[in-house]
Amino acid sequence: MITHDVVIVGSGLAGLRAAIEMAGKVDVAVVSKVYPSRSHSGAAQGGVAAAMANSSDDSVESHFFDTVKGSDYLADQDAAEIMTRDAPVTITEMERLGCVFSRDEKGRIAQREFGGHSHPRACYAADRTGHALLHTLFEQSMKHKAAVTYYSEWYLLSLIYEEGSARGITMMNIRTGELEVVRAKTVLFGTGGYGRAFKITSNAFACTGDGVMTAYRAGIPLEDMEFVQFHPTGLYGQGILMSEAARGEGGYLVNGKGERFMDKYAKSKMELAPRDIVSRAEQTEINEGRGIGGKDFVHIDLRHLGREKIIERLPQIRQLAIDFLGVDCIDKPIPIQPTAHYSMGGIPVDVDCQVITDEKKTKARGFFAAGECSCVSVHGANRLGTNSLLDACVFGRRAGKAALDYTLSARHESVNEAAELGKARKRLDALLSTPETESANDIRNELKETMSNHAGVYRGAEGLLVAKAALKLLRERFKSVRVTDKGKLFNTELVEALELSNMLEYSEIIVEGALARRESRGAHARTDFPKRDDANWLKHTLARKNADGSVSLGYKPVVITKYQPEERKY
Numbered sequence: 001m002i003t004h005d006v007v008i009v010g011s012g013l014a015g016l017r018a019a020i021e022m023a024g025k026v027d028v029a030v031v032s033k034v035y036p037s038r039s040h041s042g043a044a045q046g047g048v049a050a051a052m053a054n055s056s057d058d059s060v061e062s063h064f065f066d067t068v069k070g071s072d073y074l075a076d077q078d079a080a081e082i083m084t085r086d087a088p089v090t091i092t093e094m095e096r097l098g099c100v101f102s103r104d105e106k107g108r109i110a111q112r113e114f115g116g117h118s119h120p121r122a123c124y125a126a127d128r129t130g131h132a133l134l135h136t137l138f139e140q141s142m143k144h145k146a147a148v149t150y151y152s153e154w155y156l157l158s159l160i161y162e163e164g165s166a167r168g169i170t171m172m173n174i175r176t177g178e179l180e181v182v183r184a185k186t187v188l189f190g191t192g193g194y195g196r197a198f199k200i201t202s203n204a205f206a207c208t209g210d211g212v213m214t215a216y217r218a219g220i221p222l223e224d225m226e227f228v229q230f231h232p233t234g235l236y237g238q239g240i241l242m243s244e245a246a247r248g249e250g251g252y253l254v255n256g257k258g259e260r261f262m263d264k265y266a267k268s269k270m271e272l273a274p275r276d277i278v279s280r281a282e283q284t285e286i287n288e289g290r291g292i293g294g295k296d297f298v299h300i301d302l303r304h305l306g307r308e309k310i311i312e313r314l315p316q317i318r319q320l321a322i323d324f325l326g327v328d329c330i331d332k333p334i335p336i337q338p339t340a341h342y343s344m345g346g347i348p349v350d351v352d353c354q355v356i357t358d359e360k361k362t363k364a365r366g367f368f369a370a371g372e373c374s375c376v377s378v379h380g381a382n383r384l385g386t387n388s389l390l391d392a393c394v395f396g397r398r399a400g401k402a403a404l405d406y407t408l409s410a411r412h413e414s415v416n417e418a419a420e421l422g423k424a425r426k427r428l429d430a431l432l433s434t435p436e437t438e439s440a441n442d443i444r445n446e447l448k449e450t451m452s453n454h455a456g457v458y459r460g461a462e463g464l465l466v467a468k469a470a471l472k473l474l475r476e477r478f479k480s481v482r483v484t485d486k487g488k489l490f491n492t493e494l495v496e497a498l499e500l501s502n503m504l505e506y507s508e509i510i511v512e513g514a515l516a517r518r519e520s521r522g523a524h525a526r527t528d529f530p531k532r533d534d535a536n537w538l539k540h541t542l543a544r545k546n547a548d549g550s551v552s553l554g555y556k557p558v559v560i561t562k563y564q565p566e567e568r569k570y
């Protein structure tokens, strides 16, 4: 058994920001299934939001309001206020730590427009903002090499959580197959999102909701899982992101009739309406036969921005469209479609990122979560672009501070190493000794197809019931999944099977939550209940695992401090 004061799972922005806060003060371990700088945060393109006072009439208050309105009033306003208030200092801090932001002509950190924000407040490093931020934090954590122990390419298997307290984790060394128990006073998850269950997604292969499901299996409920964000501009057929920065810089969305169709859906904000609205607009154009050539895509047109601006501000997306579709956006519009992008739901936490376990906000001792795997909830039913890098940095730091305080006065609780290893071994052995009749690839593809067709941009009871039945069958088939590699070294087939089991289980939670929520709010658009229903549904979902494995749903109130819900118009 390995012992540390704190074990952080996840080395994206949230995990690393928390690690830096604690480094040198307590003994910190960071576990990641991918090499730290390959975490999905590094793929973020467009920017990170903060009211930096570059534009004289922007303010923290305005950022706060935009966030709440963008969330379709489901955000907890205490959390959204903290995030927007801490935003400018967080950016300055990241800059001082070494992040190379793009500059404006006055030498200040440049800011661009982004969807749903009433002012240009996205700070950026060309269209590689996440890369710049992640490498800054990774470098800084390296500075504390003596104080932070990395377990790179180790896979989290379980959370050891007993009598209301987190005591450690079990994990597998992907390189050698070796199992280990890590005992810790404090466990902190920064394990990222779960977009991979959809056919078209911008998410990296690693975004399979492992942390979220590990917490769920340990008895922690999950909040608002039905709210999955679809980003309007995924590269057609691939899902790879064409950053919203492309529209922030002035790109147009055009349908098969050559029309800039957004004027029908959000007259004042046009292409820069929030993502839920733009994705629905695109999907409607496609469903009604106005895709390009009647097909299931539309165009983003950047040609009028000119070569120079494209090369300076959007170099990465230009290259991605060339590499994957052979389209150079300097001379041609890019085919795009909505792509599963961000998980608004996750592990419920309080504003200090301590995990809460029920409707009464009972705290889990020694268990913290931050970033995309958590639900604090600053994004409510729909996140605004550039607010999630911010969320990961702001709440990563807060999680680090709160976890440090907790750790300093906590002690290690007992862990039964043999029993924990036995449970982990049993789970792996079960996968390695199935009847092997089912292909993991087939199950995965059918899962993605099911989720995209029935729990995508639009959902209705009929489709969700089809999805529910299909998922049940897929989970049954998974019991006979084939894992042909029985070896220990780099058994990625085994890791992928574990990931698939997570995807199957959280998809059920998404579908159950979506089926129950008989209204449309933010990213959750029900064809059979097209209106928001504040009287019955202004509340957060909490999904819990029953003893028989099924999902039960409870609800908790939304924190409203300043802004009463009103109709959202853009």
Ligand SMILES: Cc1cc2nc3c(=O)[nH]c(=O)nc-3n(C[C@H](O)[C@H](O)[C@H](O)COP(=O)(O)OP(=O)(O)OC[C@H]3O[C@@H](n4cnc5c(N)ncnc54)[C@H](O)[C@@H]3O)c2cc1C
Residues within 6 Å of the ligand: 009, 010, 011, 012, 013, 014, 015, 031, 032, 033, 034, 036, 039, 040, 041, 042, 043, 044, 045, 046, 047, 048, 049, 129, 130, 154, 155, 156, 157, 190, 191, 192, 193, 202, 203, 204, 206, 210, 211, 241, 243, 341, 342, 370, 371, 372, 373, 385, 386, 387, 388, 389, 390, 392
């Ligand atoms: C293509 C793309 C572009 C984006 N652009 C923007 C943008 O411009 N602005 C913005 O605000 N947001 C953007 N986002 C969203 C934003 O990048 C993420 O929400 C944020 O970076 C998440 O950070 P995180 O630290 O929570 O998780 P991640 O960076 O996803 O890190 C998760 C970590 O958990 C580890 N992990 C997961 N499971 C396991 C396991 N079983 N065992 C061990 N380790 C595990 C992973 O190895 C990884 O280190 C974008 C997202 C995508 C996909």
